[in-house]
Amino acid sequence: MESIDALSKKLSEYLTGSQVEQVNSAYEFANNAHSGQFRKSGDPYVSHPVAVANILSNLRLDEDSISAAMLHDVIEDCGVPKQVIEKEFNSSVANLVDGVSKLDKLELSSASVLQADNYQKMILAMAKDIRVIVVKLADRLHNMRTLGHLSRDKQIRISKETLEIYAPIAHRIGMNNIYRELEDLSFRILYPGRYRRLRVAVKKNRGSQKRLLRKIQRVLEKQLVEDNIAAYIEGRDKHIYSIYRKMKQNRRSFGDIMDIYAFKLIVDKSEDCYRALGAVHSVFKPIEGRFKDYIAIPKSNGYQSIHTGVIGTDGQPIEIQIKTEEMDDMAENGIASHWLYKSGNSKETAPQRKARKWVAGLVEMRNNYENSEDYIDSIKTNIFPDEIYVFTPQGKILELPEGSTPIDFAYSVHTDIGNYCKGCRINRKLAPLSVPLESGQTVEILTDRLPQTSPAWLDFAITSRARNSIRHYLSNTKASEAIKVGKKLLEQALSEYNIKLNRRNNDHLSGVIQKLGVDSLNELLEDIGLGKRAGNIVATQISNLMNETDKATSLPVALEISGTEGLAIKYGQCCNPIPGDSVIGHFTSGGMVVHQERCKNILSVREDPRECFPVKWDEELDKAFPTEIKVIAEDYPGLLADIAFSISSSDTNIESLEHNDLDSEKVAFHLFIQVYNRDHLAKVVRKLRSMKRVISVNRIHDQEDRHAKTIH
Ligand code: MN
Numbered sequence: 001m002e003s004i005d006a007l008s009k010k011l012s013e014y015l016t017g018s019q020v021e022q023v024n025s026a027y028e029f030a031n032n033a034h035s036g037q038f039r040k041s042g043d044p045y046v047s048h049p050v051a052v053a054n055i056l057s058n059l060r061l062d063e064d065s066i067s068a069a070m071l072h073d074v075i076e077d078c079g080v081p082k083q084v085i086e087k088e089f090n091s092s093v094a095n096l097v098d099g100v101s102k103l104d105k106l107e108l109s110s111a112s113v114l115q116a117d118n119y120q121k122m123i124l125a126m127a128k129d130i131r132v133i134v135v136k137l138a139d140r141l142h143n144m145r146t147l148g149h150l151s152r153d154k155q156i157r158i159s160k161e162t163l164e165i166y167a168p169i170a171h172r173i174g175m176n177n178i179y180r181e182l183e184d185l186s187f188r189i190l191y192p193g194r195y196r197r198l199r200v201a202v203k204k205n206r207g208s209q210k211r212l213l214r215k216i217q218r219v220l221e222k223q224l225v226e227d228n229i230a231a232y233i234e235g236r237d238k239h240i241y242s243i244y245r246k247m248k249q250n251r252r253s254f255g256d257i258m259d260i261y262a263f264k265l266i267v268d269k270s271e272d273c274y275r276a277l278g279a280v281h282s283v284f285k286p287i288e289g290r291f292k293d294y295i296a297i298p299k300s301n302g303y304q305s306i307h308t309g310v311i312g313t314d315g316q317p318i319e320i321q322i323k324t325e326e327m328d329d330m331a332e333n334g335i336a337s338h339w340l341y342k343s344g345n346s347k348e349t350a351p352q353r354k355a356r357k358w359v360a361g362l363v364e365m366r367n368n369y370e371n372s373e374d375y376i377d378s379i380k381t382n383i384f385p386d387e388i389y390v391f392t393p394q395g396k397i398l399e400l401p402e403g404s405t406p407i408d409f410a411y412s413v414h415t416d417i418g419n420y421c422k423g424c425r426i427n428r429k430l431a432p433l434s435v436p437l438e439s440g441q442t443v444e445i446l447t448d449r450l451p452q453t454s455p456a457w458l459d460f461a462i463t464s465r466a467r468n469s470i471r472h473y474l475s476n477t478k479a480s481e482a483i484k485v486g487k488k489l490l491e492q493a494l495s496e497y498n499i500k501l502n503r504r505n506n507d508h509l510s511g512v513i514q515k516l517g518v519d520s521l522n523e524l525l526e527d528i529g530l531g532k533r534a535g536n537i538v539a540t541q542i543s544n545l546m547n548e549t550d551k552a553t554s555l556p557v558a559l560e561i562s563g564t565e566g567l568a569i570k571y572g573q574c575c576n577p578i579p580g581d582s583v584i585g586h587f588t589s590g591g592m593v594v595h596q597e598r599c600k601n602i603l604s605v606r607e608d609p610r611e612c613f614p615v616k617w618d619e620e621l622d623k624a625f626p627t628e629i630k631v632i633a634e635d636y637p638g639l640l641a642d643i644a645f646s647i648s649s650s651d652t653n654i655e656s657l658e659h660n661d662l663d664s665e666k667v668a669f670h671l672f673i674q675v676y677n678r679d680h681l682a683k684v685v686r687k688l689r690s691m692k693r694v695i696s697v698n699r700i701h702d703q704e705d706r707h708a709k710t711i712h
Pocket residue numbers: 048072073139
């Protein structure tokens with residue numbers, strides 16, 4: 001059993017005293033919470049979280065991840081609420097533990113192996129913070145190492161899951177050490193006979209190859225010394241499962257695979273990689289088409305190295321990888337290797353730290369890109385999917401765009417399920433049809449015997465499949481039915497304004513209705529019933545127009561925007577209004593669009609009550625909106641990382657960014673950031689302006705700003 005004292009000692013090699021203290025108290029907390037619980041091996045339960053923390057300490061992860069490793073089972077197994085962890089430790093630890101617990105709750109059915117790829121994406125989508133994945137992988141690794149105490153059935157189930165889902169995730173984020181061990185451990189349990197035979201064969205083969213390996217190594221070493229290149233050479237062993245996979249996939253014999261001699265050449269600096277390549281090619285003949293330069297163009301997970309294939313003196317093929325120590329660390333530990341380069345700012349939240357590391361990694365890559373298009377592509381490459389992944393009651397996984405609701409889900413299963421949908425259950429609980437779904441949820445659609453399709457669904461259906469199906473259904477509905485539905489919707493919406501249809505104000509009303517561009521009330525109701533107009537917006541228009549003709553109350557009442565209207569209200573992408581801006585609503589065929597009052601696109605129609613009407617921000621509004629800023633700065637390596645850090649340190653997410661070089665010294669960045677209001681934006685701008693080499697920071701209000709060469 002691994003002891004907490006040994007762990008603390010190891011942690012103090014790279015963490016501060018108070019950081020180690022935090023891990024120690026996490027241990028105390030877990031020890032109390034798990035007291036009386038034992039593992040199948042008979043060890044006290046707490047030995048498991050300690051071992052997981054120990055695996056992560058080898059990767060030199062930060063104190064919050066290691067504390068979360070200590071606490072990773074206390075929510076699930078001891079019923080400790082997340083809030084308690086947040087209070088005892090901090091929100092970062094609490095979010096990590098919560099994230100790992102959510103993954104634990106995923107029931108991977110036996111059908112899952114068929115959808116392994118979707119499972120991997122679902123897990124990545126659910127994690128949000130990459131450290132959740134890293135902790136989960138360490139947890140899985142320790143469980144695999146100690147699987148021997150479980151029943152054979154369980155061993156097989158867990159090994160299959162590891163091989164199909166968790167090992168590929170480790171591979172995907174570049175954690176190759178863990179990836180290889182997970183594969184070999186699973187392989188050993190699933191095919192004990194094949195594993196044993198291969199292991200014996202590999203061992204025997206290594207013995208017989210020893211002399212030849214040493215000979216090749218000596219030739220290489222001699223040339224490197226002559227060329228004055230500091231390097232060390234390592235033989236590379238393939239892990240057993242990868243040999244098995246190659247034999248199976250390529251139908252090659254064990255001998256064919258093992259006859260390839262593989263070396264790793266580690267040099268000091270990246271320039272030396274190319275010199276070392278020259279040295280290798282001067283002693284052994286290169287094989288055509290085998291040279292790959294992943295230093296100039298790294299793989300999307302950040303992998304860098306030079307690969308080449310050569311023919312040895314005795315005619316045997318040799319594979320050589322040339323890289324620096326840092327690149328090698330990245331290749332072995334992937335995402336986790338980033339934490340080696342310590343972060344000092346304890347105020348950063350987990351996603352901010354993640355974003356900063358991620359961007360910092362990209363900046364390193366940027367220096368290696370010749371043209372900026374490749375660079376921008378690489379920025380857009382992200383390991384976290386934009387989609388959400390949810391289960392049907394049968395355990396099938398459906399992929400939907402982020403923000404999808406049960407209505408989108410229903411139509412993606414089948415058009416009829418959509419049209420007859422009358423309600424839904426999310427994770428077995430009744431839920432409204434308008435609520436956005438989250439990855440990992442199980443969604444069940446309840447249907448009626450009669451079609452239920454309603455134009456109101458257009459307010460929250462976001463997929464084109466659902467929206468088109470709803471519109472299609474509605475347009476096939478008889479006019480009389482549409483009028484009935486439209487009347488119900490408008491009456492409901494008008495009741496907010498204390499206006500009633502079919503009362504003595506009907507004359508008054510018909511005057512108003514003409515101004516909306518229809519000939520009769522029925523036509524208007526039909527439009528609403530068919531989903532061509534939104535009931536709540538028409539109601540606001542009517543109310544405004546009535547107030548206007550009613551000289552008694554000359555000021556129209558502004559509509560409050562609460563940010564929860566969904567698709568009924570959109571925000572102008574030309575001017576990107578944020579709370580605090582003076583805004584105005586503009587009616588379009590697709591609904592109402594909110595613009596900044598100063599936006600040039602609505603200048604000509606601003607005064608027309610049929611086109612526009614006043615809106616204002618709800619004072620309680622607590623939602624971030626995208627806004628665009630332009631930063632001009634003197635260029636230097638690491639500039640992007642500094643800008644990203646400055647922004648994320650004021651609790652702000654970066655949605656996207658583009659850059660272009662203004663001249664050889666200056667560079668302009670267009671950034672979309674998420675802010676809560678104008679004060680928040682001002683804070684971000686102030687921070688950026690305080691950076692030494694930043695020349696100007698401006699908010700982009702419209703197209704003209706966007707294309708202006710420079711703004712001061
Ligand atoms: Mn565990």
